[in-house]
Amino acid sequence: MDSTPDTATPETVAVVVVTYNSERLLPDLIASLGPGLAGVGWHLTVADNASADDSVGAVRRLAPDATVVEMGRNAGYAAGINAAVAKAGPFSAVLVLNPDVRLTPGCITTLLEVLRKDGTGIAVPLLVDGDDRLIHTMRREPGTFRVLGDALLGAVRAGRYPAFGEMVTDERLYADERLTDWAEGSTVLISAECWNRVAPWDESFFLYSEETDFALRARDAGFATRFTPAARAVHLEGDSKVSPGLWTLLTLNKVRLYGRRRGKVAASAFWAALLLREASRAALGKEPSKMAARALVSPARMREAPGPHTVHRPKK
Incomplete structure (x- = not known):
């Protein structure tokens, strides 16, 4: 067109x-x-x-x-x-x-x-x-x-x-x-x-x-x-706020981006703050935060390149 x-x-x-x-x-x-x-x-x-x-x-x-x-x-x-x-x-x-x-x-x-x-x-x-x-x-x-x-x-x-x-x-x-x-x-x-x-x-x-x-x-x-x-x-917006997989990917990518711009030391503090946020919300029963908190403490999830093997995109 x-x-x-x-x-x-x-x-x-x-x-x-x-x-x-x-x-x-x-x-x-x-x-x-x-x-x-x-x-x-x-x-x-x-x-x-x-x-x-x-x-x-x-x-x-x-x-x-x-x-x-x-x-x-x-x-x-x-x-x-x-x-x-x-x-x-x-x-x-x-x-x-x-x-x-x-x-x-x-x-x-x-x-x-x-x-x-x-x-x-x-x-x-x-x-x-x-x-x-x-x-x-x-x-x-x-x-x-x-x-x-x-x-x-x-x-x-x-x-x-x-x-x-x-x-x-x-x-x-x-x-x-x-x-x-x-x-x-x-x-x-x-x-x-x-x-x-x-x-x-x-x-x-x-x-x-x-x-x-x-x-x-x-x-x-x-x-x-x-x-x-x-x-x-x-x-109309997607469902990253309610989908555990998408929320986890969003959270992990925040750490990756911050580390690339600020370096490992600063990224460690940023990671700790995100873990506190997600763990506190997980304690309240929020499923997306439960998955995100688990991913943040998983060395394998923190290392792997994000892609369709880690998350399914929303059907928009």
């Missing part, structure tokens, strides 16, 4: 989507692309991670001009993004979308305006869930005190204080445009310059922390992530 803008514009957006058993979500996603990208030139590339359903067929029926990359295996989210961009046509920006995202009219035109601001390499919109409730998408850089704050106060309460929360939960901060260390990766617009300087996404994470890693490396290279409430999209 592609579109020629109604008015002259230098922008061409490569829309990339990674699918995994996403057939039921694709009609609404694809229907939202035209209005969401109105006035902008764009083309769609979908990387499919060996879906067992008819995700590939659905893309070809609903978006016959789209490029489909069949990965042949469940290669992970980052690998799918990299493969899709590699097969996409020329672009001035890359729009990474989850299959369970729905763009609102004019969303990407607004994000492109934000992306043009000095120092900006990544632009992200305000996201709401299927019930029109605000999703806390802005994040601060991971840190040991922020994990401890989460453990002691809970993510929502800790997130009101920059020193103690990774998730930005003060809803007043979502009322205005601002820079953020990183943002959840379901709806991300990346400038071509940022992509060419910072890509590829790190495929070793398989799922979770890959967007954190990319945004922090972009920041290291001088490309900020900028949030704007003037652009809006709907994210």
Whole structure:
């Protein structure tokens, strides 16, 4: 699928989507692309991670001009993004979308305006869930005190204080445009310059922390992530918070990412803080935390490369 803008514009957006058993979500996603990208030139590339359903067929029926990359295996989210961009046509920006995202009219035109601001390499919109409730998408850089704050106060309460929360939960901060260390990766617009300087996404994470890693490396290279409430999209969201396997992978990847950026000594303190958090929640009977705590004290789980042998991705 592609579109020629109604008015002259230098922008061409490569829309990339990674699918995994996403057939039921694709009609609404694809229907939202035209209005969401109105006035902008764009083309769609979908990387499919060996879906067992008819995700590939659905893309070809609903978006016959789209490029489909069949990965042949469940290669992970980052690998799918990299493969899709590699097969996409020329672009001035890359729009990474989850299959369970729905763009609102004019969303990407607004994000492109934000992306043009000095120092900006990544632009992200305000996201709401299927019930029109605000999703806390802005994040601060991971840190040991922020994990401890989460453990002691809970993510929502800790997130009101920059020193103690990774998730930005003060809803007043979502009322205005601002820079953020990183943002959840379901709806991300990346400038071509940022992509060419910072890509590829790190495929070793398989799922979770890959967007954190990319945004922090972009920041290291001088490309900020900028949030704007003037652009809006709907994210139906997956089930990492309730699936023990996915929550465990998310937790382990936090340790891996922190260790790569901060070194072994700092990572040991970060690991201990995460273990305290997960063990305290496991004591309250939370199954995802029980599995995560066991994994954190397992040398084998801490060493192994994450992949489809350690977790099954949600059927989105």
